[in-house]
Amino acid sequence: MAKVPVQFTLNGSEKAEFIDSGTTLLHALRDKIGDTSPKGGCHQGTCGACSVIIDGELRLSCLTLVETCNGAVISTTSGLSEAGVLHPLQRAFLDTFATQCGFCTPGMIMAAKVLLDHTPNPSRDEVIEALSGNICRCTGYEPIIQAVLTAARSNSQNAA
Amino acid sequence: MALALQTFATVKDANAALKTQGTRYLGGGTLVVRAANEGDVSVSGLIRLTEPSLSTIAVAGDKVRIGASVTMAAIAGHPELGTLAKAARAVGGPAIRNMATVGGNLFAPAPYGDFAVALLALDATVSTDGGETSIETFLANRDGSRAVVTSVSFTLPKADSFRFLKVSRVKPKGVSVLSIAGALELSSDGTVTSARIALGCMADRPMRASAAEKALIGRTLTADGIAPALAAAGDGTSPITDPIASTWYRAEVLPVHLGRLLLA
Ligand SMILES: Cc1cc2nc3c(=O)[nH]c(=O)nc-3n(C[C@H](O)[C@H](O)[C@H](O)COP(=O)(O)OP(=O)(O)OC[C@H]3O[C@@H](n4cnc5c(N)ncnc54)[C@H](O)[C@@H]3O)c2cc1C
Ligand code: FES
Ligand code: FES
DSSP: OOEEEEEEEETTEEEEEEEETTOBHHHIIIIIIOOOOSOOSOSSSSSOTTEEEETTEEEEGGGSBGGGGTTOEEEOGGGOOBTTBOOHHHHHHHHTTOOSSOSSHHHHHHHHHHHHHHOSSOOHHHHHHHTTTOOOSSSOSHHHHHHHHHHHHHHHHHHO | OOOEEEEESSHHHHHHHTTSTTEEEOSSOTTHHHHHHTTOTTOOEEEEEOOGGGGOEEEETTEEEEETTOBHHHHHTOTTOHHHHHHHHTSSSHHHHHHOBHHHHHHOOTTOOHHHHHHHHTTOEEEETTEEEEHHHHHHHGGGOOSOEEEEEEEOOOGGGEEEEEEESSSSSOOEEEEEEEEEEEOTTSBEEEEEEEEESSSSSOEEOHHHHHHHTTOBSSHHHHHHHHHHTTTTOOOOOOSSOOHHHHHHHHHHHHHHHHHO
16 A cells, blocks of 8 residues: 655644555554554544544544645644643543543543633533533543533633 | 545546546545445545635525535534524534535435435535536435535525424434424415425435425415325335334334424
């Protein structure tokens, strides 16, 4: 299979790789680049564990071919903490016990981040809508909804 | 699993490349990459297009043209397409809507194709390099279609004449039990003068409820007025059975939901 050159920005740093044509972004991130924060839960678009942010939009990396990401700006959960300090969403997920096995967490956090980037003070319904493509088999969702609302409140307190 | 992806700048070149056996067009990939991930070996190569007109929405008066690569999220967020926002938002969750294209929705087998149901009620026209086809003809012949769909066009309905409903078990996002779209015109005394009703999940692809449409003409949108239409709602349908609902269940609830749509 022919290798194709792919270049994009991942969590602020430039990546350039030769990748097999037809490789998914999920596979490229995890197995080629070594960012294992997006998880492969279903490879079918149904679980949301592989969610990443591409050019400001939430996308499923398991259904995205990496060649279509040339020149894109990609964010994953592994790029959120700064100098060892957790992002407010990560902090809130820990504090409200919104993570158990943790498999869904990076996808949940990406979905929540896109929401808070556009809607800093979301309603509960907006949080539920934003997370509706992400499945969690452990927490029962309520702690996750609370974590996102908590992170939104701590963001607005920091901004005030 | 590896699939060769080829990128073309013109529709003509993409159409030529699509003639190769095993080659499929890549829209948002939510169905075709999913199929490849699942081990569908009938897909060996994908074709993609960078032609900018495929990604644009053009609204001139009440005439709308949506490029085939436009996503559900772009339609849902477009200031002039408010009447269609509900149908666009009915497709998947947020990430799916950022990827799922109009072109791909035209090919989506039941239980998918919710937006195509809306387009069928709007009597949309589907365009390829070879010309224009009515959506009904397009849907009937789509399995043999080997050309890139470039756009869909339709006349924007007045807000109160277009209705859309999707029934799913999981809220806010879930696969359709069924979806229904209706484009209705009423005279000043409230009688129905024209009706187009499209159904999703009532066959392997979106279909019209022709008998119900006929039964609505000259009637008013009251419980009594719509009764004949509800009685005829299931005519010609062959609902799918899947993990969401059985053929029997879909047939049973269709008149209930059509009634809710018409009386809303
Ligand atoms: C988790 C999940 C949930 C979903 N929920 C819904 C839902 O609620 N409602 C719903 O309607 N759908 C749903 N879908 C199905 C799918 O996302 C949509 O139908 C979507 O619109 C398909 O578009 P796409 O661009 O991703 O198609 P692709 O996967 O890119 O393509 C699908 C097929 O259409 C062909 N095709 C695509 N574009 C063109 C074109 N321009 N010209 C010629 N051929 C073309 C492709 O070759 C392929 O055969 C869901 C999918 C997933 C994975
Ligand atoms: S792994 Fe992508 S949605 Fe489940
Ligand atoms: S914490 Fe286990 S799946 Fe969500």
